[in-house]
Amino acid sequence: MFTRKTLLKTTSCLLLLACILLGSFPQINHAEEDLLDFAEKSGFPVKEPYRPKASIVIDADSGQILWEDQPDLSWSPASIAKVMTMYLAFEAMEQEKFNLDTTVTATEQYVAISQIYALSNNKISLGVDYPVRDLFSMVAVPSSNVATLMLANLVSDNDEADFIRKMNDKAAELGMSNTTYFNCSGAQISAFDGLYQAPGIDPNGENKSTARDLAILTYNLIKKYPDILQFTSKPVVKTMPDTPYEETFETYNYSLPGAKYGYDGVDGLKTGSSPTGAFNYIATAKKGDVRLIEVILGVGDWSDQAGEYERHLAGNAILDHAFSTYEYKKLLSKGPNTIDQKEIILEQDFYGFIKKNTEPSFTLKDGQLALKSDYGQVSPEIPVQTVSYQESEPKAVDNESVKKNTRQPSTTKNADHNYLVSSILAVFGILLLVFSRVFRKRVAGVRRGSRKTSTTTTRLLFTVGVLLILSAISVWIFL
Template sequence: MFIKKNFWKATTAFLLAACISLGYFTQTSYAEEDLMEFAKKSGYPIKEGYRPKASIVIDADSGQILWEEQPDLSWSPASIAKVMTMYLALEAIEQGKFNLDTTVTATEKYVNISQIYALSNNKIALGVDYPVRDLFSMVAVPSSNVATLMLANLVSDNDEAGFIRKMNEKAAELGMTNTTYFNCSGAQISAFGGFYQAPGIDPDGDNKSTARDLAILTYHLIKKYPDVLQFTNKPVVTTMENTPYAETFETYNYSLPGAKYGYEGVDGLKTGSSPTGGFNYIATAKKGDARLIEVVLGVGDWSDQEGEYERHLAGNAILDHAFSTYEYKKLLSKGSNTINQKEVTLEQDFYGFVKKDTEPNFTLADGKLSLKNEHGQVSPKIPARSVQYQESNSKETDGSSTKLEGKKTVPSSSTKKEGHNYLVTGVLTILGLLLLILSKVFRKRIAGVRRGSRKMSTPTTRLLFILGILFILSAVSVFIFL
């Protein structure tokens, strides 16, 4: 009777394991949905040849990753390098070194740089005083190289090599572990016709970064200096207004509302393109209480200027996927909650991003409750969103449990029976792990065949994965019930 009863318990556990593993597989497949497929569904189809080499989307408030593909691929960010220059300029303003009304006088050197046709620029007139606020607009919208150098030299007191070292030091401080700067603007120093001098810096060096690192930079930029968006959120800007030197520029960020591929909620931030980097894009977008940061790198090829537009179709598709897949909402209420079979009291309501139509999972550690996320945080230096809690321990329950265990009668054959259970559990666990490893191996091989794509599943990898989970959970059921 005892064996029959527990056999049905084990069978029930096995069926539950099947349901859990199938549900887990469905969620994993959804998380790894192919970019080209969901782009087509979103209404922003990506043409073959214009798939981004790397991309990432994070929650601008917590650093939680919502989407990623090749986030650590080393890439030339081109003019996106100007974002670090703006960061350091805003930091200098915060430190009181100058303000937005401070002016930089145009020297002959700056006039000469402004006339280099191969560089993106704007007109600079000799002897004219250019306010910092206008330099910011020139950097952000027409991506002016001369304005970028004028801003960098203001920060560094004309120590051009020192400013580049400062860029790399700040990158390291922020946790941008795969970023190296060789210039302040994205254009190689050698392209400035000798007017940009940085002793000790390779003049032909090409800046390198990753989608993850650029997302980290933008996260800190928006956190510390949210007013930067005033320079990036308009489709058309005019600099030096009410002066003879006024210029009007249309943005290269075609995802801004009012621009060619306007997407609701986009309010910045910077584009970049170059022969080595193709077409790149950082976007910030806000809907309701949710703000996202997106980085898209390597769309198309410099020889085909269509990539300038296609990067925004790709960016819109990825943003739309993140907004439609996730929702920001209250996950737990202040007060008493049961989390992971523990009674805890939260000091305040807890909000976060979760996939729609799914139940959130949490971790409890060191007095903090955090949201579990399949993709993790964009940087280990940015902690997951959390809330303080206090745990309610019931000593009476623990004591009664110990007392009941003390009364348990142990059969004389228990040692043999336990040894048999351990053997069965061990065998099932090993088989399960082997099947999971095989499913990963096959998926990697498939990903290798489909160059540039994420790991994809097939009926074979799906079966191996499910069987692996079933074996492992069956091992658990044998250990518990038999």
């Protein structure tokens, strides 16, 4: 005779068998967030051949990651390398070595470099003094290689190898652990036809970085030197205005408002492309009080110049996804709060980024409260934002009150729950039996004259249906 325990074990086995049988059907795995899916919804559709090889989005204020895909993939940044050159130039100005009005005189070397067709450049005239502010615009917008070298030589007193060492030292200092520089512009030294000399540096060496490292660089650049945005925010710029050497340049950053794929809030920062790096892009955008930074690497293929535009569709879609998925708001108020059943007192209001329509979770450690996030910080060098707290004194407990307020288990509620479970199992079992019968008739209609009218599918549906009904009976009687 079966005991209650034996029947429960039998029921469990039947349910396990049903799960195994059901698991034999092919399952479709839907990623929680897929670029091609949300890009279509955002109005910036991305085709599979133009899916970035790597990408990342971070909050420009806290360094919190809001999106990432292969953020540590080693990649050639191409002309995005110029961002580090501009960083070191701003740092030199902070150290009062020169200012935006300081000029660099065009030498024969610079004129010759400006005439190398294979390099992106602008016109440079012999003997003309070019202000640093115009060199910044030439580097940021037309991605001029000669202007980049002029700026780098100003920082390093014309010691080109020393400047490259400064680039690598700064990368290490900022926590860019997977970045190596061999030149100041993104174009190999060998591409300068002997006009760019850096003793001790491999002339054929190619710069390497990652989406994460470039996000770290941009985070520090905007934090420390926000004036960089005045050189990257306009779709059209003029250099050397009101002089015989005036030039007008249209940006390659087609996500700037007013450009081909303008996205509201974008005000920088730099594009880059090369045969090995394909099409890359660093963008920053601000909406309200929120500023985001994104890095897009490896869009398309160098042989298909459509990637120059497609990178901005991908960039816009990812930015839009981050802005629409996350919100920055007050998460906790100053004063008493209960976190993980612990009573604490916050010293001030606590703000942070969380996904919309979700509840935040927190960590408490050493008197500091921090927000738990899906992806964490872009760098361990950038600490998580915290707020100080103190633990509250435990309140005296009235045992009688606790007894009165303690809810006793409800037998009726448990019984209702068991009836509901058994009913659901029975309904699904009956439906599967009906489906097996319907499919059996269809097969019979197709195979007229044949006695064999069942298939693996019909037998499977029938078996699972019976198991579910048996399970329902067991739950109803014994649980």
